[in-house]
Structure formats: structure tokens, C-alpha cells
Amino acid sequence: MTKTKLFITGATGFIGGSVLNKLVVTHPELQITALLRSPSSEFADKYPDVIVIKGTFDDSDTIESAARESDIVLHCGDTDHVTSVEAILAGLQSRKEKSYLIHLTGTGCISDVAEEEWLGKTNPHIWNDVDGIDEIYNLPEKAMHRTVDKWIQDASNETLKTVCVCPPDIYGQSRGIGNRATFMVPNYVEALFQFQEAFYLGEGQNYRAVTHINDVVDIFILLIEQALQGGGNASWGREGFYFAVSDEVKWKDAAVAINKLAQENGWLPRGTETVSWDKKTLLSNFPDAPERAQYIWGSNSRAKSARAAQLGWTPRGPSFWAALAEDVSIAAKNHAK
Template sequence: MSSKTKIFITGATGYIGGSVLERLQNHPDASNFEITAIVRSAQKAEGFKKFGINAVVGSFNDAKLLEDLTAAADIVFDTVDADALEAANIMLRGFKRKFQETGRPPIFIHTSGTGVLADNAAGLKATDVIWDDANANQIEQLPPTAPHRDVDLKITEADKEGYVRAYIIAPATIYGIASGKFVDAGLQNKHSIQLPTLIGASIDRGQAGMVGTGVNIWPNVHVDDVADLYIDIYNAIKSKPDAIGHGRDGFYFGLNGEHTLYDVSKELGRALVALGKSSKEEPTTFTKEEIDKYFNGSNYLGSNSRGLANNSKAIGWKPKKTTKDFLASIQPEVEEILRSNYKIAALR
């Protein structure tokens, strides 16, 4: 009898991670998986154990635990924090240990984001620059100071050294209210960050807002589609490990449509009026004071980030939701946030 595939996942309680975890449990090979998750809450750890997950209480601050869990795994799905450089270094130490013990490079499926492509347009201009995830030479032109880039570079360098095979997924603006058994059990966060933060700020100020004039362009992707991408990459690795790009060739954008910030804020304005939370549909520009208050002084929502998911689609990813679905999701998201009094996380 062959030994089980040992999978370690970070972010199981999160928006992406919980959705990926459910797909792993529904996978045709699930009976051959031994899944371990690191969870901060002891109560939630007990909840995951009821679903057959080996949930360990800890966090990225527990360096030895994180390294040991990584070293014990054949595959790691990292869905927590695209900017957690120290955690990435710790996991890479774990991967090196695994490689030294087995002579086989373990698999690292890491979450970055298309924020790595972002400029400083501040909502005042669009861009014609479009990044292609299948063009490694172009991706390498990204400055090391770009968001998430320091972590991405550490991981691709480790892949180059040969002790890990790394696949970096970069989702766009993720939307949709996550659903599934972990949401129903109260174990998984069902909201994204960007859209709920914009909603929360607009509710508080009594009118939909935008950075600058909102002409900047971003891609978008539904949470179910991006969760599918993680599984499609796993399947491709399993079926044709030498044919799927990794390391410098292993960037996979999760995107399937584009929107301007103005279009999103305008739709948000309609929703706020319909729900009695504003008297005006037209969005207005956030003041500097509001940018400081709601977004920690960052004009990030006013940046441009444009890409092509050619690498992702080449391995069989077939996203279904489009920008039309994104805009249609805004009012239900507002309704859910109002109903649940959801606490909005500030953008960094």
C-alpha cells in the first residue's frame, strides 16, 4: 500500500484557504490525503478535527512549529499572507530539510497577488501595460520593491536552488461570498478584503467613494474560480510534473475580467441608495483624511493592475465568472455586510 500524500495548508480559516481546503476534501484522491492545517484558535482547531483535518494550534510566529510542519509535508498550500517574508523564510528552511531527508523537492503552492503589478496611478489614469503570467522575462522586470515581490523572489530563488518546486498563484480582486461546509460551521471567513473595505468606507461616509476619478483598471476573479485554480495546478503537477512551469516560470494569475474603480463605486452607489444608506448614486473622491481613515493612508485602490492568465489557462483552468458577475455581486455583499455587521479589515 502506498503512503498517503501529506498536505500542509496555511490559512484554513481564511477566505481563500477554506475554499481550497474544501476542494481538497472533495478531490477524487482525497482518501489518499493526510491534511494538516495550522490554526490560531483552539476552538476552530477542534471544529476542523470534526471534519477529519489534523488541525494544529499555532501561527506564523511559532517558527519551530511552522518549520516542522513544512518539513513533514509533501505539498504545502500557503494561502495566508503574501507579504509574510519571515514566514516564507521559515517554510523554506522546512522545505530544505525535507529535500535533504528525501532527495525529492517538495511542492510549494504559494499565494501572492496581482498587487505585485500595481502602479501609483492614484485613480487618475489608466495604463496600457499588461503583464503576462506566461512571460517569465517580463515578470522578472517587476521591481523588487513591488508589493509581495520580496517574498516571490525568495521563493523563486529557492526553486532555482532545487530544493523545492514552487508555484506562485497571484489572484486579482477576489469577489463573491464564500460558501461551503466550513463557512456553515463558522470556521471560515466568507468575505474578501478589497470590496468589503470599499463598502465599509462608503457606508460610513454615507456615499460611495473612489480614489481619484476611479479611471484605474484592475482584474477580478470569483472566489470559487480562484480556489479551483489551486486544485487545477495540483492536478497538473500530479499528471505532468515536468511539463508545468515552476519557479521563474511558475507564476499563475487568477483573473477573468477587468473593471475600473469608478464602475465598481458607481454600482456600489446604486446599492447604497437602494438599501437606504445613501441619497446619491454617484461616487465622490475620497479626501486625504478619508484615505487616512479608511485605508491607512494608501491609494492602493486607485492603482492599475492588468494581466493575462495564459499560464493558468494553459494548465486547464477554466474560470466561469466575469466582470458582469462581479458588478452583480456588489449589492448582495452590501446586504450581507449590513445584516451581519461584519467588521471590515483595513487595507494595508
């Protein structure tokens, strides 16, 4: 019997590596091919049955060829890398057989970072991927990730089915090869050591949607399984947009909790207060990436995973607060290296 072929990009990234790590266990019947910039013996030893193609996201011919030969493409690489997405779509659109593209995006697309009035404050708007799918589809082109996401949604047809998976800030540790954590907590811990204080922007009342890495992986696996069933009950194309959100965290609460952990571990003196930074201070403290700092620590990004719930997705991972001590500890150890 011919094996179903799956091609994955970003296989050593935080999300892609985590998905691959579970996929090889739950679906050994798949013939998996991974694009790797620098193939390693560690990867080969851990995943001996995964076929490796050496290349970067700029190697259009390599990516297009791999996509053309695949029934399912899982694009977990650079979300906004235009060349790689064009190559994937070209490869899949040249196939006569039914094919599936599962594309990783992120909730930066719904961030209110450009709306000055909400920085450090609670924005009451919560995005919904079922009731608000038209609002999501009609996001302005200037919204983060929007250009590529819309390409993916619009590319769906009778033979090519496409879907976007949209996780928020992710916590927890990966068990895959490569990146073991995402940016939210590690970047904050780096800043804490640099400035010797825990901080938040303004009132610190802005909410960030969050999900444990294992729960994000489960949505990818669920959608792959729907593809293996010929599309199953999943939504594809224009409505194929899945938030992967389990909870949300008010950033001042996170800052206070991290400050407490820092003092317990001796990284900050006992009695150090969590402080409010104004916008000018925040931006001047991160001169190399001021907009990114404002986005991560000052904006709201709130969403409800209604569409994934319709497929039976239920978050089972530990809460942000339960995982925080480990995430902070590992980030601190990495800082010390």
C-alpha cells in the same frame, strides 16, 4: 499505500479556507494538516479528517517541522510574513523526497499606485504571466510582495518545485471556516456608510483585475493536481507564476453600481450622486491607511492569466456584476453588527 501529505497555512482565511473546503471533497485521499492559531470545535466538526497543529506564523520550529513532513505545502497565510516562509523553505529544503510549494501572493505586486500619473486613470499596460514573465521576475524589490515572491521562484530545484499563485481583487463568498469575503467590496461598503456617499478617485477610470473566489480556488486545485502527477504540465520556479484573473472592472462603474444598490436598499437617499474625490480628500478621509486607500480605489492592477489557461483553467464563476448585490448586502449586514 502511503498517503500524500499536504500542509496548509491560512486554512481559516478567505482564500485558504475556500481551497481547503474544496480540497477535502475533491481529494479525500490526501492526508491534510492545517496550522491554526486557535483550533475550534467548528473546524473539527467540519473537517474531522484534517490534522490540526496549533501555532502562529511566528512559530518557526512548528512550521519547519510540518513542512519537512509534507509532500506538498500550500502557503495561504500572510503573503509577506518572512519568518513563516523561511521556516517552510527550510523544512522543504531538508527533504530528500520531491516536494512542492504553492504560495499565495497578489496583484499588488503589479499595481501602479506609486505612479502618480495613473491614479484614477486608465493605465494601458496589461501584465502577462507568459509573454511577460521576465518583466514580472524583474519587478523592483520595492514592489508589493516582491521580496518573498522572488525567494519562492528562486528556491525551486530538482527536488523542490515552487509556484506563486497571484489573484487580484476577489469577489464572491467563501464556504469555508473563518473569513467569508475579501476586502474590496466590504471595505468600500464600510466607507459608503461612514461618508454617506459612493466615491471614486479623480476620473475613476482605473481598472482593477477581479476574479470570483471559486475560480481562484480552481487554480490552486489544478496546481495541486499537477504536483500529484509529479509536476505535470505546470510551470515551476522562475516561470512558476500564475495570475488568477478572469476579468477587470473600471472603478467608477463599480462605484455607480454600488451607489444604486445602496439607494435601492435605503442606505442612501434617492438621488444621491456618485462623487469624484481628489487625492487630498481620499487620503484625509483615511488617515490611518492613506496608502492602502489609494491602492484599492485609485490604482490600476491589470493582468492576463495566460499561464493558467495553458493548463486548461477557464473561469466559470458568476461575473463581478452578477455577484455584486449579494456581496454588498452581506457587507452591509456585517457593518450593522
